[in-house]
Structures are given as structure tokens and as C-alpha cells.
Amino acid sequence: MKLKHYFFLVLFLFSINFYSQINLxxxxxxxxxxxxxxxxxxxxxxxxxxxxxxxxxxxxxxxxxxxxxxxxxxxxxxxxxxxxxxxxxxxxxxxxxxxxxxxxxxxxxxxxxxxxxxxxxxxxxxxxxxxxxxxxxxxxxxxxxxxxxxxxxxxxxxxxxxxxxxxxxTSNKSHRDLIADYTKNQKWGKFGIDLALGSVIDKEASxxxxxxxxxxxxxxxxxxxxxxxxxxxxxxxxxxxxxKAQKLNTFKPLTYLTTPFFTILFISLIIAFLTYKNFKTKKRSKWLDFIVFFITGIIGVAVLLLWFTTDHTATYKNLNFLWAFAPNLIVAFYLLKAQLPKWTLYYFLFLIILIFFMIVVWILKIQVFNSALLTLLIVLVVRYLFLIKTSKTLA
The missing domain is CATH 3.90.1720 (endopeptidase fold (from Nostoc punctiforme))
Structure with missing residues (x-):
């Protein structure tokens, strides 16, 4: 080691010792x-x-x-x-x-x-x-x-x-409410938090x-x-x-169009349009069903992993799995087939029941979900109803 390195090492150790022994x-x-x-x-x-x-x-x-x-x-x-x-x-x-x-x-x-x-x-x-x-x-x-x-x-x-x-x-807020107070300008961050954190943060905070x-x-x-x-x-x-923080002009025109609400609304409208088109032509877009089930399944797996396999205290009892149902990841591959298995009819019905149960949970504030999900839930129910009606007849 060079001499100057020894010097800096001694100086560093001396400074630590100086602070640890100093009388203020x-x-x-x-x-x-x-x-x-x-x-x-x-x-x-x-x-x-x-x-x-x-x-x-x-x-x-x-x-x-x-x-x-x-x-x-x-x-x-x-x-x-x-x-x-x-x-x-x-x-x-x-x-x-x-x-x-x-x-x-x-x-x-x-x-x-x-x-x-x-x-x-x-x-x-x-x-x-x-x-x-x-x-x-x-x-x-x-x-x-x-x-x-x-x-x-x-x-x-x-x-x-x-x-x-x-x-x-003087307020009576939950942890989720308190997070929302600080993430008003972090729409995607808030969406991710609402997706990852469970119902444990919806209880009233002390x-x-x-x-x-x-x-x-x-x-x-x-x-x-x-x-x-x-x-x-x-x-x-x-x-x-x-x-003091300087006030900055952070307004950006049309930024609301890239928020979770408008992004998911746009996706939901596409799914709704394709479902209507499938209904009129009496054909099923297999690729659409695969994407919908695969993505919701992936999200569901992530939700369950955060709940059961980590030490994060805030990810417990995450009821987002009611719409992002993990088994969808497997069912997605069955939906690539021209003829759907008979059991899928009951599976689609079960998914609708889960979403309606989720709405009840939301109303009762057992878990508060991100409002951007609302249009997606509606279009998922519509798509599942379409699959129930046509699962036996459409190729």
C-alpha cells in the first residue's frame, strides 16, 4: 500500500475515534x-x-x-x-x-x-x-x-x-388513505401500491x-x-x-391520457369492441382470450407470491386475486383451442362470481381497490359472459 493510502487510512480512523470520544x-x-x-x-x-x-x-x-x-x-x-x-x-x-x-x-x-x-x-x-x-x-x-x-x-x-x-x-384514516395523500401526483406509483398491498392496510390506523x-x-x-x-x-x-422548495410549473398538457385510469379505459374499450365484433360475427378471437387470461394470471401469481412467500407485512390478504386469478395463467393455453373444454363454462361463471364478490368487498371497504380497475372489471364480466354463451358453439 502506498504511503499516502496509509495516511488517509490513519486520518479516517482518527476521525472516527475523534467523534466517538468527543465531549460536546x-x-x-x-x-x-x-x-x-x-x-x-x-x-x-x-x-x-x-x-x-x-x-x-x-x-x-x-x-x-x-x-x-x-x-x-x-x-x-x-x-x-x-x-x-x-x-x-x-x-x-x-x-x-x-x-x-x-x-x-x-x-x-x-x-x-x-x-x-x-x-x-x-x-x-x-x-x-x-x-x-x-x-x-x-x-x-x-x-x-x-x-x-x-x-x-x-x-x-x-x-x-x-x-x-x-x-x-383529528382524522381517522387507513394506511392506504395516508399513502394516497402523498401519491396524488404519482398515479402509476399509487396504482402499483394498490395492486401490491393487501387489505391489512385498509384498517383504520392508530x-x-x-x-x-x-x-x-x-x-x-x-x-x-x-x-x-x-x-x-x-x-x-x-x-x-x-x-424552501421553489414552485415549478409542472403542468404538462394531456398527461392525464397516460394515467392508469385512461390507459385501462382505452384497453377496456378495445376488449369491448372486439367482444362486440366477435358476437356479431359469431367468431372468437382466441389470441385476445389468451392475452387477457395470461396477463391476469401473471398478475395473480405475483399477488400470491407477495402474500405467501415474502416477509412484507403490507402484502398480506391481498384480494386483488379475485380479479387477477392465478389459474388463468394455465387456462389461457386452453383458450387457444378452437373447441373449448366443457369445464371452462363453469370456470368462466366462477370468475364472474369472484368479481361480484370483489365489488362487495370494495363497497364494504374490506379492501379498497384502485378506481382505475373499474372499467376493466366491467369488460372482464362482459367477456366472460360472451365466453359462457359461445363456449359450446364457436370455433
Whole structure:
């Protein structure tokens, strides 16, 4: 190894050791950092982190629980299986801000009203948690993420000194409702979420459950109190907007035509037109039936795999399988035959029953499906009725 490499290695190790042993000054502070949503789906919900600032010791660090390592062994396989390993990473606050300035996202800090011992204890906890042997944790989008970690850490350090109340939350929303609040401009992302996540996210969320979203952690801290000696005071001493998002003209003419609703409506109209044409000519488009059954079968298999073979807590009890029926994948090949087997008549009838059951589930809000599916459900019923009527007579 070259001499300069040794130098940088020693310097790096020294810097780690410096931070791990440093005693913060009386001017040091701990802040909760909340970042606004971005334009991409993975940034649509915002972000939360800690900031440790000490002007005397020239410490200005971000502690970020929202990072992961793409190079970890079997990363993509583990991601698909729901075994998401995230980690606490650190960086300079200035570098952190550069990213959010580039992405045009607002950043706010809430300086916590802690005494020196509490500031030092928080710093020590974060430094220890950021060590390679301690930094990894099993991520869960709703219950263990960059946002929920913020309150968890403060509760661990301050214990019964701190009180979080949820009086500021007056709505009664499900997890799906909360996701919808942040994906209004992410139509395809919202469609994918509604397709992949099950009925477990349609139950009414508790007030604590709201805190998987950084905005709600922000307000939780704004309304939290801390007790020192006999005095009870607000936990947040000072709230500052560090970055403001610039208003951009994002309007794009006719973009609604590429949304899931209009895309699926267009596909549904094609299926309806071909079905009407088949009915008038008394011929069946075998290729159309194959495509419809093959695609719905593939989607159904994906839904069941997410439900039964992964550790994703939000993909359980996904009733999208009622319209995207996995056995369709096999039946699709029978529909390439000129003469349909007799049992297919009962199979088509069963598919119609499943869709009507799905509508009942939707009305009762046992699971709320994406509204873009409505026209597709109608045309599927129409196509299945056509197949029932003609399965014995058409070639």
C-alpha cells in the first residue's frame, strides 16, 4: 500500500475515534430534520433524520436511518422477499443539504430543548448506533423506517421524561388513505401500491401509526413535552426552515391520457369492441382470450407470491386475486383451442362470481381497490359472459 493510502487510512480512523470520544460543548444541540417530498415515488413521502451541531468542536453531522447498501449480498433477492436491511449512516449536514437543494425539496429543523447531559447522551447513542456492528436494522415501511426511528431513539434516551401526544391528529384514516395523500401526483406509483398491498392496510390506523410519515413525526415533536425537575416544557425549542422548495410549473398538457385510469379505459374499450365484433360475427378471437387470461394470471401469481412467500407485512390478504386469478395463467393455453373444454363454462361463471364478490368487498371497504380497475372489471364480466354463451358453439 502506498504511503499516502496509509495516511488517509490513519486520518479516517482518527476521525472516527475523534467523534466517538468527543465531549460536546455547552453550545451543542440536537435537532430533528424533516425533508419535504420529492418528484420521484421513493421520495414522495419525505424524509426524517437527526442533526448534531456543535460550533465549538466543529461538529455538524446528519444521522440518517433511511439508507441501504446496494452491494450487500443477495440485495435484490432479499428486497423482493421483504428482508430489507437498512442502516444508520452519517454525513456532513452541508452535503446532506446539497442533495435536497438539487432535488428542490424543503428542509426544516426542530432544535430540541435538551440539557447538556441529554445532548451528550443522544450524541453517544447515535455514534454507537452508527458503528458497523450496530447500524443495520430490519426495515418495515409502516412500522420501522427513517421516520419512526426518530421518536424511538428519543424515547430510549429520555424515557419517561418525554411525552408524545397525538391530540393534533383529528382524522381517522387507513394506511392506504395516508399513502394516497402523498401519491396524488404519482398515479402509476399509487396504482402499483394498490395492486401490491393487501387489505391489512385498509384498517383504520392508530394515531401512532401515522408516524411512518415524516410530516407526522414533525408535528408529533411540535406537540411533545419534556419534563426536567418539576418543569414541563415543549420538547422543541426552535423550528427553522433551512430550505424552501421553489414552485415549478409542472403542468404538462394531456398527461392525464397516460394515467392508469385512461390507459385501462382505452384497453377496456378495445376488449369491448372486439367482444362486440366477435358476437356479431359469431367468431372468437382466441389470441385476445389468451392475452387477457395470461396477463391476469401473471398478475395473480405475483399477488400470491407477495402474500405467501415474502416477509412484507403490507402484502398480506391481498384480494386483488379475485380479479387477477392465478389459474388463468394455465387456462389461457386452453383458450387457444378452437373447441373449448366443457369445464371452462363453469370456470368462466366462477370468475364472474369472484368479481361480484370483489365489488362487495370494495363497497364494504374490506379492501379498497384502485378506481382505475373499474372499467376493466366491467369488460372482464362482459367477456366472460360472451365466453359462457359461445363456449359450446364457436370455433
Amino acid at each position: 460543548s455547552q453550545k451543542a444541540s440536537i435537532s430533528v430534520v424533516t425533508c419535504g417530498p420529492g418528484s420521484e415515488l421513493y421520495t414522495a413521502f419525505g424524509h426524517s433524520a437527526f442533526r448534531v451541531y456543535d460550533p465549538v468542536n466543529k461538529v455538524d453531522k446528519i444521522y440518517n436511518y433511511g439508507t441501504f447498501n446496494f452491494n450487500a449480498p443477495n440485495f435484490y433477492l432479499n428486497f423482493a422477499k421483504g428482508k430489507l436491511t437498512y442502516q444508520l449512516s452519517t454525513t456532513r449536514f452541508g452535503y446532506f443539504l446539497q442533495v435536497y437543494r438539487y432535488e428542490n425539496r424543503w428542509v426544516k429543523t426542530q432544535e430540541l430543548d435538551l440539557n447538556h447531559e441529554e445532548v451528550q447522551a443522544t450524541f453517544n447513542f447515535l455514534e454507537n448506533n452508527a458503528k458497523p456492528e450496530n447500524r443495520d436494522y430490519q426495515y418495515d415501511f409502516f412500522y420501522d423506517n427513517c421516520s419512526t426511528k426518530i421518536e424511538d431513539v428519543i424515547k430510549i434516551i429520555l424515557q419517561d421524561k418525554v411525552t408524545f401526544n397525538n391530540n393534533h391528529i 394515531k401512532d401509526d401515522y408516524k411512518f410519515l415524516p410530516d407526522y413525526i414533525f408535528y408529533a415533536f411540535e406537540n411533545a413535552t419534556i419534563k426536567n425537575d418539576s418543569e414541563t416544557k415543549p420538547l422543541v425549542k426552535n423550528t427553522i426552515t433551512i430550505l
